Amino acid sequence: MYTNFMKETVITYDQVFKTYKADIRIKKKALTGLHFQVQKGEVFGVVGPNGAGKSTALKILMGFVRADKGNIDLNGQSPTNPASHKFVGFLPENPCLYEHLTIIDHLKFCARVNGYSSQESVQKIQNLIDLVDLSHSATIPIRRFSKGMTQRAALACALFHEPEILILDEPMSGLDPLGRQLVIEIIREYNKKGHTILFCSHILTDVERMCDRIGIMCNGKLASIIKPEELAQNVYSQTTNGEKKTPLESFFLKTVEEQSL
Amino acid sequence: MNNIFAVISITFKEGLRQRILYGVIISALFVMFFAVLFSGWFMRDISKIILDFCLSAVSVGGLLIPFFLAVNLLSKDIERKTIYAILAKPISRTQYILGKFGGLIALAAVVMSILSASSLVSVWIGKLLYGARFFTDFSLLAFTQAVLMSWLSVAVLIALVVVWCCVTTSAFLATLLTLFTYIIGQTIDDVVRFLSVDTVGVEISATVEKTVQVVKYIFPNLAVFDLKLQAAHNVILPFGEFTTIGMYGVCYCIVALSLAVLIFQKRDLA
Numbered sequence: 001m002y003t004n005f006m007k008e009t010v011i012t013y014d015q016v017f018k019t020y021k022a023d024i025r026i027k028k029k030a031l032t033g034l035h036f037q038v039q040k041g042e043v044f045g046v047v048g049p050n051g052a053g054k055s056t057a058l059k060i061l062m063g064f065v066r067a068d069k070g071n072i073d074l075n076g077q078s079p080t081n082p083a084s085h086k087f088v089g090f091l092p093e094n095p096c097l098y099e100h101l102t103i104i105d106h107l108k109f110c111a112r113v114n115g116y117s118s119q120e121s122v123q124k125i126q127n128l129i130d131l132v133d134l135s136h137s138a139t140i141p142i143r144r145f146s147k148g149m150t151q152r153a154a155l156a157c158a159l160f161h162e163p164e165i166l167i168l169d170e171p172m173s174g175l176d177p178l179g180r181q182l183v184i185e186i187i188r189e190y191n192k193k194g195h196t197i198l199f200c201s202h203i204l205t206d207v208e209r210m211c212d213r214i215g216i217m218c219n220g221k222l223a224s225i226i227k228p229e230e231l232a233q234n235v236y237s238q239t240t241n242g243e244k245k246t247p248l249e250s251f252f253l254k255t256v257e258e259q260s261l
Numbered sequence: 262m263n264n265i266f267a268v269i270s271i272t273f274k275e276g277l278r279q280r281i282l283y284g285v286i287i288s289a290l291f292v293m294f295f296a297v298l299f300s301g302w303f304m305r306d307i308s309k310i311i312l313d314f315c316l317s318a319v320s321v322g323g324l325l326i327p328f329f330l331a332v333n334l335l336s337k338d339i340e341r342k343t344i345y346a347i348l349a350k351p352i353s354r355t356q357y358i359l360g361k362f363g364g365l366i367a368l369a370a371v372v373m374s375i376l377s378a379s380s381l382v383s384v385w386i387g388k389l390l391y392g393a394r395f396f397t398d399f400s401l402l403a404f405t406q407a408v409l410m411s412w413l414s415v416a417v418l419i420a421l422v423v424v425w426c427c428v429t430t431s432a433f434l435a436t437l438l439t440l441f442t443y444i445i446g447q448t449i450d451d452v453v454r455f456l457s458v459d460t461v462g463v464e465i466s467a468t469v470e471k472t473v474q475v476v477k478y479i480f481p482n483l484a485v486f487d488l489k490l491q492a493a494h495n496v497i498l499p500f501g502e503f504t505t506i507g508m509y510g511v512c513y514c515i516v517a518l519s520l521a522v523l524i525f526q527k528r529d530l531a
Contacts, residue, residue, distance in 0.1 A: 020531065056531070062349060064530040082353040090349035096341045098271065100278035105271070106346070112267040113350045141278070157346060 009073075010165055010196050011038035011061065016070035018056055018220075030056040031067070032220035040164075043187070043197045045207040047248075048217030049256055054200040055093055057217070058169050061198075062090050075165060086114075089163035093170040093200075095154030099143035103134055103153045106142075110160035128156040133182060147174035155183065159190070166190060168199035172206055184210060208248040216252055218259040226251060264352045268360020269367060271347075276330055276368040285322060285372050289379035292318040296383040297390065307395040309493040311387050315380030316407050316489040322376040323415035326369040327439060331422040335361055336432035344530060355522045362423055362518060369415045377408045398495040406503060407492035413510040414486035418443060420517035421481070427524040445476060446483030453477055481513050 018031040030053045038044045048054050059065040060072055063079040077084035097106055104125060111121035129135050132152040142150060151174055158166065171187070172180045180203075187210060191197055201207050207214055208228055216224045231247040245253070292315055300310040338344045338361075347357055381404075388396050418439065425438040452473055456465055485506050491498060498506075 020529075059531060062345075064345065064348060066527075066529060082348075082351045082356075085349060085351040088349070090345065092342060092345045092349075094342075095346070096343045097346055098275045098343060100275050101271070105274060109267055109271050110350065112270070113264055113352060115263070154346070158349070 008040040009037045010040045010075050011044075011198060012071070012073040013037070013057065013061075014071040014073070016057070016060065016072060017068045018053075018060060018065065019068055020056075029220055031060070031070075034070070034217075034221050036215055036222045036225065038196060038198050040196055041191070041194050042212040043191050043210055044199075044213050044215065045211035046198070046200045046215045046217055046222075047202070047204060047207055047252060048200075052217040053220040054217050055169055058090075058167055058198075058200060061167060062088070086161070087164040089158035089161070089166045091151075091155050091158045091166075091168045091171055093173065094147075095150060097142045097150060097154060097157070100141050102139055102141055103129060103156065104138055106153065106157050107160060110157050114161040124160070128160060131159075131186065132156045148176055148179045151175055152179065152183070155186065159186070162195075164195055166195060166197045166199075168197065170201055171199055172201060172203050180206065204248045204252060205246060208246065214248065216255045218256055223259045224251075224255045264350075264356045265360045265363060268347060268352065268357055269363035272334060272361050272364025273367050276334060276364065277371075279330070279333075281325075281330065281368070281372065282375075285375050288318065288322060289376050292376065293379045293383045293386065296380070297386050300387060301391065305395070307387060307391050308384070308397075308399050311383055312380075312399070312404065312493040313489055315376075315383055316404075316411070316492055319373050319376045319380060319408055320411045320414075320487075320489070323369050323373045323411055324418070324443075326365060326372060326415060327418040327422045328436065328443075330368065331365050331419050332426065332432050332436045332439065334365065335423060335426040336430075336435050339426065339530065340430060340432060342530075348530070354525050358423060358427075358518060358522050358525055362419060362514075365419045365422075366412075366416045369419065370412060373408060373412050373415070377404075380404075400492070400495045400497060403488075403492040403495055403497045406498050407488040410486040410488045410503075410506060410510075413507060414481075414483050417481050417483065417486075417510050417513050417517070418446075420514040420521070424517050424521045424524070427521045427528065442480060443483065445480045448484075449473075449477055449480060450482050450484040481510075486510065 013034045013036050016031050016034040020028045020030055022028040034053065034057055046054050046057070056065060060067050061074060061079050062085075063082075066080070072079050074084045075087050107125040107128060108121065111118070111125065116124065129138050132155055134149060134152055134156070137145065137149060142153060145153065151171070155171065158168075166187070168187070171183055175183060184206060187197055208231070211228060214226050214228065215222045216226075228248075231251060296311045296314045296318075299314060300307045303310045344357070348354065384396065384399060421442050422435065422439050425435040425442075429435055429438070456470055456473055488498065
């Protein structure tokens, strides 16, 4: 788990701006000076309302989208450099794999691009398939998979080369409670090995359970960063219309309301 | 290179698993049957009719790849974000484009090889049924030249599909642009020839002439790759001419793919 002694920065967003052309005349500001850092070995969770810019931030970090302004550093390299992806595993939101191929085909592809020999990869592929609990569906094409199974298959692909940094966009979306528990356990185990995890999620309870630090994104920038223990120390719990909220929910709503003013 | 081959392999596998081979094999059986059947109606020209029919089938089979599979595999990759599964790995956008192109031309090669083999079987059945004297004109070299050039024209078209898929996010628009390119490529040679001949009473405006000249240099002249007629009449293209046409196709693919890479490097994959 993250401690104050671990200060090596592996991900840096330095005043990052991004505007999309929503239409010929309409422009949408996705990021408006995003600025934060993620330290080595920590689990950093980003939460925020829809359209806050969470996914855009991750896509910029992966080099899929170019920032208009600002610097992004991924383990000392530019995200647009494909070599930086050697140390990174990425799970996109609603992952879409090749429908007619099996999870084995996808993992063989991962093995090939990461320089594994076919002998080395056989055992590794089997272990990963077992890890994500898809051994009964290993030879079935992805198009026959449920959303949750596809999510777990994509996670296996992201974990294949044991990346130092794991970037997850809504890793728990579409998963049933069992699937969610499995993914949480995988992420925790992965973090215990000293790997860094940055992820976005809408499910605040999962974020609260898993993260060392939580960033709340609003209107394209990080409005606040808090540690789960700080949430527990401060009384953020509140009741609205008789509905009890968790400390993170209360803090999240308070921050978003403040930013909207 | 390993990364390019990995993308070629995954593209090829995904294409094959879309069960195109079943369709191609059924088409090959139809071609064999109808080529033999129809050619019997044209005594003396049996060999020409069989070859013309079969080589047309090879071309059409090859064209299915750029028009249907290439747009499907490339445009949908970007549209449905399957591309993230590739680009999240240490693969550059250039390697992705080259890998996709490689996978698609490999698929075209497999499809056209199956149809070519069935064409040769048709010729063999034709010889057995109608007699070898009708096939004295048949040349395997001319047939091979025609098939190779047909494959090269499909490769050029696939390179252009890659360009259009990098330009537009819409699979429909990419298909439409490819269709326009194909029509222009097939007809531009005839249009230029028509304009170069002075016809009494017909005046061509300078703007039209200039436009045609520009189009001629931008779009590929696909008609030069069409050697069906030569193969049907046992005309073997001299090595120099064959190589020149081949180089033209290869150069066009290189230019188109370079353009695609340039566009794709700047594109946001949001």
